[in-house]
Amino acid sequence: MAVVNKRIFDTDNALKGSFNGLIGKWQLITYCSLIFAYAIIAGWIHNLHDFTLLQPSNVSCNYSKTENSTYQNHSVIQRLAGKGKYLIDNGSIEFKLNYSLEYGETVATEYDILCDLQNFTKVPRFSHYLGFIIGSSLLGFTSDRGGRKMIILACIWSTGVMSVFQLVGHDFISYVFFEFFIGLFIGGVQASFLPAIIEMFPISFRTFYGVFFHVVVCFFQLLLPWLAKSFKSWKLLQIFVTSPILLTAALNWIAFESIFWYLAHKEYDKAIQVLTKLAKRNGILFESKFKEAKDFLHAKHSKATQVDILPLLRLQDLDALGKKYPQVDMAEIQKKKLNNSKFRRFLNSLKGESYRSTNTIYRPFDFIYSPTMFVYVLILFGLWFTNGITESIEVVKNKSEMDIYTHDAMSTLTIMVASILAAVLAVFKIGRRWMIFLAYLVIEVCLLGFLIISLNGDQDSDSLVTLNVLYYLCKFSAQFAFIFLLLITAELFPTSLRCQGIGLCFAMKMIGSAIASPDLLAYTSEKAQLCYCLLTLFFGSMTLFLPETKTFPLPRSILQIEAMPTPISKILRSRKVKYACERRKNQEKKYNYTQIDGGNQRAAVAVSSANDSHISDAGHVPTDPRGNQNNVIRKDDGSNSSLYQGSYDTVNSVHDIEQDDHNKYYNNDKKSNVDQALLIYENKLGKIVEVPSKNITRNNSTELNEIANSKV
Secondary structure (H helix, E strand, O other), rough: OOOOOOOOOOOHHHEEEEEEOOHHHHHHHHHHHHHHHHHHHHHHHHHHHHHHHHOOOEEOOOOOOOOOOOEEEHHHHHHHHHOOEEEEEOOEEEOOOOOOOOOOOOOHHHHHOOHHHHHHHHHHHHHHHHHHHHHHHHHHHHHHHOOHHHHHHHHHHHHHHHHHHHHHHOOOHHHHHHHHHHHHHHHHHOOOOOHHHHHHOEEEEEHHHHHHOOOOOOOOHHHHHHHHHHHHHHHHHHHHHHHHHHHHHHHHHOOOOHHHHHHHHOOHHHHHHHHHHHHHHOOOOOHHOOOOOOHOOOHHHHOOOOOOOOEEEEEEHHHHHHHOOOOOHHHHHHHHEEEEEHHHHEEEEEEEEOOOOOOOHHHHHHHHHHHHHHHHHHHHHHHHHHHHHHHHHOOOOHHHHOHHHHHHHHHHHHHHHHHHHHHHHHHHHOHHHHHHHHHHHHHHHHHHHHHHHHHHOOOOOHHHHHHHHHHHHHHHHHHHHHHHHHHHHHOOOOOOHHHHHHHHHHHHHHHHHHOOOOOOOOOOOOHHHHHHHHHHHHHHHHHOOOOOOOOOOOOOOHHHHHHHOOHHHHHHHHHHHHHHHHHHHHHHHOOOOEEEEEOOOEEEEEOOOOOOOOOOOOOOOOOOOOOOOOOOEEEEEOHHHHHHHHOHHHOOOOOOOHHOOOHHHHHHOOOOOOOOHHHHHHHHHHHHOOOHHHHOOOHHHHHHHHHHOOOO
């Protein structure tokens, strides 16, 4: 019987092996460089339209006629394309409006989007939001497929290019057009940035570095009102905030691809190469601190290495699998591959036929086939949606005596204080769920205060003071909740869905922001506020049903997320187990089990190989190196236990993991002819792959290897 060498890639120890002390020098350089680039995008360019689209307070909209002149009235499209409302003397003189310049030269004043056209200043915002929603969804998926580094750099540089094109445009329509693409690429940066950050650090440092960058972004955002007030020209301001993108070209040499992304795509050798380079730049010999480095460096061409959880052998993986594991008999699988076209496989994937919770590479919406994961995603969507609403509500902007620059600076200073507090709490490795719950509780109180003041209609000084206090407290709580919500979202999606999951959540936030923003849809009536209160209360309470992720390694499969202990996972998993028991009994007849001597023995599949290290395909009969099927007898008395010592039963323990949960029920079936010794072994092995224990969630590789290689 083949003994499968199940090596565990302990990502936590591997990351720690690339530096000494608290943090590696090169990791810190990479982290600071990425934060600088992200702050330019998220802190400056993303908020730029708050100042470039300002309307002057005083505009003279009266058109006076002159003697002996003829007038030609242009359509709205022509005026948006750069032509004035009227042309005097058949176009020899273009009529210009008179307006105040307290905000300097803005987009609205340069293109005359004033008077009867002032509502069109919302169009660039809508264009930006639409581009952001599409970009965060699509480019997040692209980042999961093509790698974090490539998408982040491409989106940062493309944002700079689109900003330059916007500057050289000559009309309002071109400005709106390029604003869409700026939003598109900013969405891609937002979806991919945090996964790239938290995948750089081990568990003990992940929380702090996943929170601290918000402080830097808020600092850049705090500078923006001062810059806008100083330049008094939207073009000069945009040139200033865009030009630092040139410095981000250094990221092409500084930053490395995420090792989690390499592991999810089974590129173990590249993951080791990245870690080796990092350790070398930190003056460390990586192989001396991570003893398994040589094994995994050659794992791509190994015949036996399995990392954490073996993924389902899908039809489209056969070609690559045949090169990596030439001893696996794939004749029957190949027949299925030939009988299925790409279109047919695509349709089957929509039905979830290729989905297994043990996969490490998933299709875009595979999470809907996991009931536990689907419930988590719905809760996250609701939390992000309500966060976008509460972050965009403006109740004091028009009532405050402060100018737009001071008001924006005060709001930014408030969220900066929230970011600093979150970073301080992150040092103590505070949990995520309770921080989000408490923040949403405060938001609920603030929203109720807004509603009560709005219903009373009081406009006295005391009401305005209360309104201001509630407003800034709501801003503080919304930012505080957003920081931990972003972190727990990244930790609740597997590696191959992490960027897409964050992108979809950002899309939900932008939808909520567009609904409540006074510059867009502005649904802030009493009924709307009451609805916001109920949504915030409901989804804030649902936060307590999410798993606490602070001590878990970043999951690489949905199975690891399902194994996190929560009431939801416990209920849904127990239901799946009962169904799996019935399905296992029905499929038992399909395997090559032969009763001998009154049911004391059964024929089982074994694999033999020259190096005694091999894997077998799920649900298919493996062969020896010569292609012959190899059957052995397993006895109930355990006399042949050494025959399958340390073997990894992929049929019972990995690929059919949904069915393997039946053990605790199936062991009680006294009429079953299943070998009891094998069941004891399967139960031991189950600790590796399916139960919500510390063994799988905390990468205890020593204990895992002992279990995998123990005798029954």
